[in-house]
Amino acid sequence: MITNTNHSVTIDDLWELWPSLSEDERLEWFDQLSHDDAEDFFSSITCEDQSALIAAMTPHQQRQWMRILAPDDAADVLQLIDDEEMQRRLKTYLQDRVRNEVDALMAYKEDEAGGLMSPRFARIRPDMSIDEAILYIRRQIRDELETIYYIYVLDHQQHLLGVVSFEDLIKASGDKKVSDVMETDPTKVTDDMDQESVALIFAREDHFALPVVDADNVMKGIITIDDIVDVVNDEATEDFQKMGGMAALDNDYLQSSYGEMYKKRIVWLIALFCCTIFTTRVMDYYSNAIESAVILSVFVPLIMASGGNTGSQAATLITRAMALGEIRQRDVLRVFKREFIVSGCLGLTLGVIAFLVATGFYLMGTFPAGDGIYLRLCLTIAISVLILVIYGSLVGSMLPFLLRLCHVDPASASAPFVTTIVDVSSIIIYFTIAMMLLKGFL
């Protein structure tokens, strides 16, 4: 293990500094922790940080730290090492048994159940007596089980027959059989299930751990809920960033390179920018109308905003509800109805305000002269707002359904994306209404 003379740094100091440190600084500070602190700290940082640290270490240190990782963590860390040569070398540092477990785990994608699970679980046979079982478990504890909170009952072919909590075991009288006390047909996940679905199951059922089985119900490992907390956070962050109108980052904000930050953001910006070019074409199309009544162009930003804002609201609501499984594809019509009714009321409210605002402008004498143009202009603006608020919410709420139908992550229905879509149509709708109501003045 690491031996260093200078233990000036405490674990709390480092926690404070950590986010602000560069990768090299991190190792420097880490080396100054006392041996026990270093172990505590190392085991509590994310596997991203662990692999970054290890990558920066001397081979001697790498050997030490790879060996204290549990097989599932070791697999995650190795998967994050891009340099294949180093990855291979790091693997050789592991004890043989762990290496085999790691190889098995690395066969799975990082974001599916198999990639999250640990192969270290407590197992007993159904025909054991409670006392035999407890003895048998106490012997297994030596090989660092992920948890003894649940013990899994397997037949000789490792098929999952049931589960029993350690609590129930020691509650039961010692001469009973395991099969008498075990819960048959327990909640389980398959090794190829994606981590988002696994997280939803954990959120629904209050288990500390769930067994992972393959297609033949052979038990492969367990997923413990502490890994799920990270999954839930990661998935949410990914959605947040997509909904902010960008690709999801691979690292923390402060840890991402300028290059990554640029790449992840420019793609969407260019896409959005190109869509927005249409607004220019459309505006240009109506330039004659604008020429004859500049006042029309004056309200364009206001009209566009009202559609965009309600659209963003709707898109965010629906996307999140989908991510949490509150809304399924087949709810599309109910959502449409809801959004139509709600946005109708929202539109009426904003329409009235818009009417008053327009009147204000009239009173300030910014309207061109002309009999009855006042009322018609105010109506144009009010009606446009009403229609665009409804239109915006419907676009914003239906887009996530459409995206999912095309197997695109609904979270891509970001506020900027929706706003952009709505913007173009806003101008068309607005000027169309203006043309109708202001015929004769334009």
Next chain:
Amino acid sequence: MITNTNHSVTIDDLWELWPSLSEDERLEWFDQLSHDDAEDFFSSITCEDQSALIAAMTPHQQRQWMRILAPDDAADVLQLIDDEEMQRRLKTYLQDRVRNEVDALMAYKEDEAGGLMSPRFARIRPDMSIDEAILYIRRQIRDELETIYYIYVLDHQQHLLGVVSFEDLIKASGDKKVSDVMETDPTKVTDDMDQESVALIFAREDHFALPVVDADNVMKGIITIDDIVDVVNDEATEDFQKMGGMAALDNDYLQSSYGEMYKKRIVWLIALFCCTIFTTRVMDYYSNAIESAVILSVFVPLIMASGGNTGSQAATLITRAMALGEIRQRDVLRVFKREFIVSGCLGLTLGVIAFLVATGFYLMGTFPAGDGIYLRLCLTIAISVLILVIYGSLVGSMLPFLLRLCHVDPASASAPFVTTIVDVSSIIIYFTIAMMLLKGFL
């Protein structure tokens, strides 16, 4: 317990239907579950759903179901019952001991550690031998402990001295003392800590449960990680909705009433709308410029969008990173630097594209005649885009810091909010540059 003749419904059927059912329908279906299924189902739904179900039940049923709730769940359910009369009555259904525990828990806010904790934890004394301790715990198990995974070591005044996992207890030799094997100074939370901070600690340290102590280090209860998964999801949802430009909903999307949906959304919409009115004032201010060159107004939507989109990206990135504790107030300057550099590159890219787009319009002959107006107009647009992209990211990234400084949730820096702020200034910046570069033509 519920007795019903017709068990046509399985627990999975109900899970499928649940989100789509109205509150009355929910009870109807629930009543058709077999007794065991009903218990499994009831314990796996959210406390919001539990309290809604209970509120709809007959007093006889209410008594049955209140009594199967663990004290912490009972407290949550009761806190969600608005009708004080019913709340009082439901409480009388509880066993005396539970009622006292519930009263203690209800003294806490729902979103602070005290409101999340369960008072049912395993406790031992430091001077016990391991064998005594195990015996002592097996006796405590009878009163439904939240978990025996961790056992807490308390002195006679209930001060928290240390913690030991059941695993370590049974690993240790029976004649040792608890004080020899216990971990002193364990990670703990105070009863008034807010749930977001508690969730961050769970995400950081891989514990299944954490002890909750008061200001005098007297142990009050434990928080188990399964409650934290819900907290993490709830907090994320709240942020999502705020960032969508609305107040957070109290219920699932499909369960919220039209009235609530309207109220939560209209407030922000009106606020945003009123801010946007400034755009109209500003546009009006430049109406002469527009009159002399309508082409200027044609590019307004494009210019506004480029600032708004980068702003949304930056705001989302920073807000989420803050929520996860990746960014603290004092990182403000580093964030500013990052955003400045990144948005500089983003701006240059989009600026070039804008220049080409403008050229396209020139070639299509939409530009007014005049020597050199082409180049100046294209520059006006390109430079405006460059400046506004930088300006947008800086506003979007600094706003969350500002809000937090004013003790407002940074998540309120929603995409629509940022876009609105940026919109007004976009127009000013754009026309100012136009005035300078197009002097003589306007």
